[in-house]
Amino acid sequence: MKRTVDVNIPLGPVHPCFKEPVRLKCETRGERVIGVEVELGYMKKGIERIMKGRPWQEVMFLAERVCGICSVIHNMVFIEAIERISGIDVPKRAAFLRVIANELDRMQSHLLANFSYCYTIEHETLAMYLLDVRELVMDELERLTGARVTCAYIIPGGVRCDIRAEDQATLRISLDRIESDLHRYAKMFETGPMIALRSKGIGILTQESARRSHAVGPTARGSGINVDMRTLHPTYQQLGFVPVVRKDCDNHARIMVRFDELFASIRIIRQCLDTLQKGIIRGGGICKAGEIRYSGEAPRGELTYTIKTDEFGRITDIQIQTPSIMNIEACCHEMIVGVDSIADVTSTFVSADPCIACTER
Amino acid sequence: MAVSLFWYMVEFARFEWIKKFLFAKTAPLITPAHFRGFPEPTGKACQHALFCMMVCPAPGAIEVLHEGDGWKPKIHKGHCIRCGLCVEACPNGVLRSGRVLETMWDQGTSLLFSFRIAIDPDLCMGCGNCCTACPVNKLADAQMGAGGHSATDEVIMRVQGGDILVLHEEKCTGCKTCEQSCPNDAIRIARILEGIQQPIQKPSPEAGP
């Protein structure tokens, strides 16, 4: 069938709204976008190829650098997969510390995603507010692990370092401050009339199309699909974790899901601090041979590592399935198609929180 | 329109916001003490255990160089990823980075290294390059010939009857020199790392060599 296309507008790879290089070719008829083609391939580094034949202490750092924004969850999923292969038990205290680090990382990732969205719809005030809150979260992450972004906190059989008593106190104080600030910002976003004009009813991803395009993470949860890998994680099950779901299916819903998850993360960290028991944080244990497929919930959705190790614990085969590729597909084939103007393309794309670095690795 | 204008007026007419707007002051550009920076020497003498080089995940980030009468670890900026593993792996506390060393002493955590030699018998052709290249072999038997034959049993490995024989796996320091000299990629060194904690023993930071 012949398609009538007025103008073919390319966006990217260097574009003021995209942090990362990706090219979107938008087919437009008038102002309406009728089709989008995504062009990847600017970030391919071949991380999985480098990982082969290396022990965990080297692969751990490569796994962290699959995605710099959600580095803790890559570290956590890789190490927990190795632990399940080798039958290493994790001390109780270390398991809760992992959850604290992971939730802090999720908070900063969600704040960054919401910042990007607000920046893209040119609501710079709210964007800067969120970025300021993010710095508080980064401070806590730094105090806990010793680094801001690539923390290298989780190792087989435990974590690198314990949380100090004075850091626990500052963490609680910071959480109170972050929560009170975020309540205001979430209300600003939820009730702001200008924001509603730019985000409500735009970038619709219905429940059926979300299922068809295999959307994961907040993108799927914004469309009313109750899917969260954290419900399968033993430590989260102990904490009684319940996923956040919204049913509005538009950009607004996806951003609000992230706001709601921020509050959920704060609750989880408080629960962890309350139930933290005294004890050791490193149990030891040597990696063994085996094969496993293990998933965890990254800030962007389900993250799966398929790992095969040899008898000395070196990786012989590894496949990483990152959440962003599904979300980018959902975004390009379902969400952007039919938006009313080219100005909404970037904001719709950013609302799915695409991470090109972990898509291409 | 009027609603939204009013809404934004309410947001910006708060006393806090006006105070912040008029008396904003950015924090000074300092690095907090708990940040894990580039490893620095603590002043203790390096014992040439080379665990820092064995554990380092970044290529070309750390080297132990001969300087004066002793050894000295050198960090290459631009390669070092500031992970702090060298600080944890060093048995003598030569390096420090942020709070890593203090936390190690406080909590009794350490990293345990062991090295294993794996030789693929199908690929190995018994040339003996690995035996002659090995720096530990060189110390044990300075007379080792080009074929990798040796008279002493003190060497890590030697060629015996056309096949390679590993005698003392525990002497291996994990330097992977043999791996680089092997023409067939038959020999592989596994660096096995284990994170352990002994909370009962608490040596003071001043203790040690």
Add this chain to the structure above:
Amino acid sequence: MSILQNVKDLVRSRSIHVSYVDVGSCNGCDIEVLACLAPRYDIEQYGIYVHNNPREADVLLVVGAFTPGWEEKLKGLWNKIPEPKAAIAIGNCPISGCVFDRRGSYVDPPVAKHIPIAAEVPGCPPRPTEILQAILSIRDSVFAEWEVKRK
């Protein structure tokens, strides 16, 4: 040196437009550049304005270990930036390739092979304060007396 030149130097060092390009990083350095925008560090108080348009930029922040996808594009991007211009390598990746510089990877570091680099900020990733200090340290020197140097 004329007064006009002095005025030009002063203005150039107090108003720097920054563009950043990601040539295959892990996003870690990206978000640290972004964190410079935060009110905590407030990069705009020094007269540095971050926007991602190479055609009006003075300083290009290069992030990443140079993947094959950028082979011709980075040079084209560099040529689009008006003179005087400078490039800063942020993080280990453009300097040495960081952990990706292993046998079997697709990256081709350092970036200095492809475009001239004026300053380097080591670290994986560098802190926002280090990035800020790098931009501040070169702003007085690289653009000074550019009209004189060009002759």
